[in-house]
Amino acid sequence: MPPAPATPRLLLPEAPALVAGIRRATLLTPEGEIESLSASDLARRLPDLPPPLLVHAPATARRLGLPPFPVAFDLLELFAFAMPAQPAAPTPRGLALALELDPPKDDEAAAILLPEIATTLLRHLATTRHALPNRDAAQLTARLRDAADWPWAASVLAALGQPDPHASADALKVWRRLPDWEETAPPTPPASIPIAPLEARKRLAEILGADAETRPAQADYASAASLAFAPREVEGQPALVLAEAGTGTGKTLGYIAPASLWAERNGAPVWISTYTRNLQRQIDQELHRLYPDPEDRRRHVVIRKGRENYLCLLNHEEAVSGAMPSRLLALSLVSRWAFATRDGDMQGGDFPGWIAELFPWGHVAGLTDRRGECIHSACPHWRRCFVEHSIRRARTARLVIANHALVMVQAALGGGEDKPALRYVFDEGHHLFDAADSAFSAEISGGEMAELRRWLLGAEGSRGRARGLRRRLEETTTDHPALLPLVEEALRHAGSLPGPGWGSRLGAPEERAPHEEEEDPRPGIPTATNPAEAFLRTVITQVLARSAEADTGYDAECDLHPLNPGVAESGAALEDALGRIETPLRALHARLTGLLEDPDAELETGDRIRLDTARRVVDRRGLCPLGAWRAMLQALAARPPEPGTRPAHVDWLALTRREGRVIDAALHRHFLDPTEPFAAAVAAPSHGLLITSATLRDSGEPDGEAAWEEAEARTGANHLPSPAIRAAVPSPFNYPDQTLAIVVTDVSREGSQAAMAMEQLFRASGGGALGLFTAIRRLRDAHVRMAPGLEAAGLPLYAQHVDAMDNATLVDVFRAEEDSCLLGTDALRDGVDVPGRSLRLLVFDRIPWPRPTILHRERRTHLSGGRPKAYDDAIARHRLRQAFGRLVRRADDRGVFVLLDARAPTRLLAGLPEGVPVRRMGLAEAVRETRSFLEDQFPVGAPRGD
Incomplete structure (x- = not known):
């Protein structure tokens, strides 16, 4: 008979709290003393200290230039165990925000906060110890204590009120506790009842609530979007709407209004497709307004991705059955998450991307089906499979949030596991050409x-x-x-x-x-x-x-x-x-x-x-x-x-x-115009589709009709027999007052000058800066040059292709750490929503021209209408405009846009919002102007807002 549970108690480790900078550290000793140490001084002290309390042990060691910590009390491990499937940026400030604690203002405050974060997490375990996810948490913790010497084991067992339970690995076998999916009767044929523009406006008002700010442009947009839900009159001729909605219009809720109403009336789902995972997640978050109850939202909203994004239970079982002690903690955190997750998505879903970063490569990698090895119904976990659950839920959902890749790959394969949709909304529609190019190539x-x-x-x-x-x-x-x-x-x-x-x-x-033993007879x-x-x-x-x-x-x-x-x-x-x-x-x-x-x-x-x-x-x-x-x-x-x-x-x-x-080596084949197969395989079979973006048209094109024709060519609308309905709603933001655009004229494109200039500008803004590069090599070189100086100024620098974090985690950190800086490439230019103080400066190292490849050469020759230079210009303008749109996400945002390319032609800058003057100046003046412009709204060194 198991012993009766003891009273839960808090048992904090006697550990120094450590917060890392670049080659410097802040240490809170167990005696309560705060010390600031160089990395070398810390390295000499560590052997005489207990294992430290910190956030993200591998990143901490990297920032200090130290070897990996042999043992550490990593708060990310405790957070993932105590609050599985909960989002948090992997920094002290990120954890504070996730736990609704006052965020720290500096490294000293962060070090003082770490014990409080540990206390909060252990109290959460104590108060939820009888909840279903924690019923076998003590047995799993004992297993981690005995087999893996997990530092947090004693504290967790004390919080659970079971200081010495029987160790068991059964909690790792999460597949035993997951629900089976059940087949249901086939859905009835959908109706074709239209949505009138006035009805779309009314539904939008209901979603926003009575206290919402009046936004006429958003209501106009919802009216235009409703036309994509008209009944189809001729086979192969869907109701097609091209709608450009300026940043700040509120287009997500604008199209959700008619889409949700159509789905309710007609008994069929509307598929909302995005290009980036970030936007998928944002749309899902917006839907809490329509379905505030989580269970209601789960029933009516499904996120669909490719099979390679989800935890494979068979892979997980095989990893668990042969797990070495060194891998046990990683698999335990995955098991805890798998029981709490909404849909099993490990790539951009509710799986914290930083879990994989805490362990050597391979401890978590391989748990998804990246090689297409799924054995489907032959799998013993088929009836509990996360993918199979999502496929079946999508058939009866009202809104399915997918991505362009899944929609097009299934079309390229002639169908798929999901039934073809009748109605689509393609958000980030300016990326349809690129998505189709990837899907319909070989x-x-x-x-x-x-x-x-x-x-x-x-x-x-x-x-x-x-x-x-x-x-x-x-x-x-x-x-x-x-x-x-x-x-x-x-x-x-x-x-x-x-x-x-x-x-x-x-x-x-x-x-x-x-x-191969056969002979080939050919000469x-x-x-x-x-x-x-x-x-x-x-x-x-x-x-x-x-x-x-x-x-x-x-x-x-x-x-x-x-x-x-x-x-x-x-x-x-x-x-x-x-x-x-x-x-x-x-x-x-x-x-x-x-x-x-x-x-x-x-x-x-x-x-x-x-x-x-x-x-x-x-x-x-x-x-x-x-x-x-x-x-x-x-x-x-x-x-x-x-x-x-x-x-x-x-x-x-x-x-x-x-x-x-x-x-x-490879032989490649791409369609010259990939929107042709997109139009034939996806658009034409549907009954209606809305293609929308903030940047559908080339705003630098002086001929308005030509700009729309270019948008139709880039989205495949010109390959459909019926003309598209065009709609454009301007941004409500006052860009001339809220933004400053600068071209720096005295910085060389070669060597280290761009990194030097970017660092000075980042210092002038006090952080909150995003640096965009057109080449990974230059990004890495710039990071090496910039990181020490920025860190010395109290501005932590993160970088894509440098930090061992996925893009979603990097953006989460950048959003949480308001004075941090981030370097990235194309993937961080689009689909990133960082409102407020966290993004107030955006710097391009040079004009983002299209890469001069053979494929681009052929498209430039044959798809430009005899204007190859204009074709290149349009691509560059789109990219600059997309990046500029990251700066202002709400009415009180202010931001500075800087291009470190003196050769930037004026015609490209015409793509920026109307009324924004582009000023050319030297670096010293650009630094002064940046500091002055941002000090009005975001005084450098001012207390951070939440």
């Missing part, structure tokens, strides 16, 4: 072919759950043995794909492939070689010979035509080898279809599900890529296109380098 690379081989043959000796096709279909082939010879035939030829260690052989002489083709690796070598030879890129630190590319000797021949050999894999897979797919459609077969439900899953997997993972690759390789033998003719596709060769070494 590449034959070593990595892609090796993944296919792995899917066919399994891991071939390496660790991981890559069972191969034979094991994946083992149960099916046992029940239907006639299928097995087809599987074996496909596997017999899988050795023609790149084998283990293929990357190290790319530059080596052709070798005999261990799985000029070496026998007994691996056709895939041989083809990759000929690609590398042509790229190295033709590429203009001399720097071996960069990737390189070249035109496909004229072909080098050997490329066509090696391509033909590979195409033939791929055909030998495809033929039995196609026969297998046909046999599976025949079994499912046989009217005389009396299949049990489980057998039918297994057969259908096998058929779908063979099609998606095998036949789809093989068909695309063979078509591309067959085209190598075709006559090259005449120079100057407009192609349907753009093909080119490329190689990928890492640290000066070639690690992969």
Whole structure:
């Protein structure tokens, strides 16, 4: 009989509280003394001190330039254990805000706050110890104490009132406690009742509430958006609305109003699609206004992403069953989160991205299905699977928040797990071209072919759950043995794909492939070689010979035509080898279809599900890529296109380098205009769609009609038979008063001057600064130069591609730490919402011209309407305008926009909001103007607001 629970008590560790700067630290000793130490002084003191109390041990060590802490009381571990699936930025201020404590104003205040954060978290555990998620928390903690020496174990057990429970790993097995999904009757056919503009305005007013500020532009926008929900009159001609809504209009609630009303009336979901995960999360947060009750919101709103975003319970089970003690804590925190999560999304959902950062790489990586190895109904956790839950919930939801990638990939594959939507809202519509370009493209690379081989043959000796096709279909082939010879035939030829260690052989002489024993009778083709690796070598030879890129630190590319000797021949050999894999897979797919459609077969439900899953997997993972690759390789033998003719596709060769070494090569194929397949596969089958953005049109285009036509071309609207309804609602913000735009004229683009200038500007703003770079290498170099000086000024610097944080975590930290600075690239230019004081300065290192690639060259030639320079200008203007839009997110924001590129042409700056003058000046004056402009609203050194 287990001992009776004791009274909960607070047991804080006797640990010094440590807050790190760059090469400096603030220490609160157990005796209550505050010390400021250099990193070297701290390093000498640490061996004589107890393990420190801190936030984010790996980041703390990196900032101090110290080796990893052997033991530390990391408050992030305690937070993730005590409050799973709760958001928090991984800094002392971020945790304070999440726990509704007064945020610290400086490092000294942060060090003093750390024990209070620990106390708050332990009290939370004590008060919730009887709640369902914590019923076995003590047994799990005892397991962590005994097997992993978790520093927090004694404090957690004391808070739970169970100082010496029986250790158990059952709490790790979270799949046992998750609910099953249940099938429901098919939904009834949706109606086609329209939404009148006045009804959309009324619904918007209901969502906002009686006390909301009157925003006529938002109501006008909702009226325009309602027209996308008109009944379709002709097949293939959806109701299409292009709506540009200036920043601050409130477009999210503006389109949610008619979308939610249409879904309620007509009994079908509206799919809201975004380009970035950040906006997905923002839309979900906005919906609390429409559905304030969390359970109501869960029933009516579903977030859908690709399968690779979700925790795979089978991966988690296999990781838990063989977990080494060093990995136990990471898996325990994932298990705690999995029981509390809303939908199991580990990429931008409620999974704290910083959990993975606390542990060595691989402790959390691999828990999602990134390799497409899902075995669907053959999985023992299929009925509890997070993905399967979301798919089924989406069928009966009112609003499905998806992303462009999922919507288009499913269309590219001819359907998908989700049923096709009748109504779409594409937010961030200016990115439709790029999203379609990614979804409707193909590449034959070593990595892609090796993944296919792995899917066919399994891991071939390496660790991981890559069972191969034979094991994946083992149960099916046992029940239907006639299928097995087809599987074996496909596997017999899988050795023609790149084998283990293929990357190290790319530059080596052709070798005999261990799985390929067949002779190729055609002249000029070496026998007994691996056709895939041989083809990759000929690609590398042509790229190295033709590429203009001399720097071996960069990737390189070249035109496909004229072909080098050997490329066509090696391509033909590979195409033939791929055909030998495809033929039995196609026969297998046909046999599976025949079994499912046989009217005389009396299949049990489980057998039918297994057969259908096998058929779908063979099609998606095998036949789809093989068909695309063979078509591309067959085209190598075709006559090259005449120079100057407009192609349907753009093909080119490329190689990928890492640290000066070639690690992969590829043949690429993209649609010249990817909005054509988007219009055909996504837009035309729908009944209505709204495409919206703050930057649909090129505001620098003097001809208004031409600006709309360019927007229609970039969104695919020009490929639909019916004209789009156009709507534009201006921003309510007073940009001339709220912003300052500067071009610095005396800073060289080369060397370290840009980093020096950016640092001076960041100091002038007192932080709250975002620096954007057009190249990762320059970003990293700038971080090295800027970090010490900014840290000395009390302005912490974070950076994409430097800090071990994902983009969402970086933005969370930047938002929480109001005087911090952040460096990033394109991914931080769009879809980032940082209102208020946290973002008050934005600096571009140079004009964000489009990258001069072969693909861009062809599009510039054929899609520019004979105005190639204008095509480049429009892209750069869009990027500048998108970045400028980050500065002002609400009526009381102020911000400075700086471009460190003296060569910036005035025509590009015409894309900034109307009435904003762009001033050209030297760096010293720009620093003074920045400081003066921001001191009016955000005095440097003033107390931080919440």
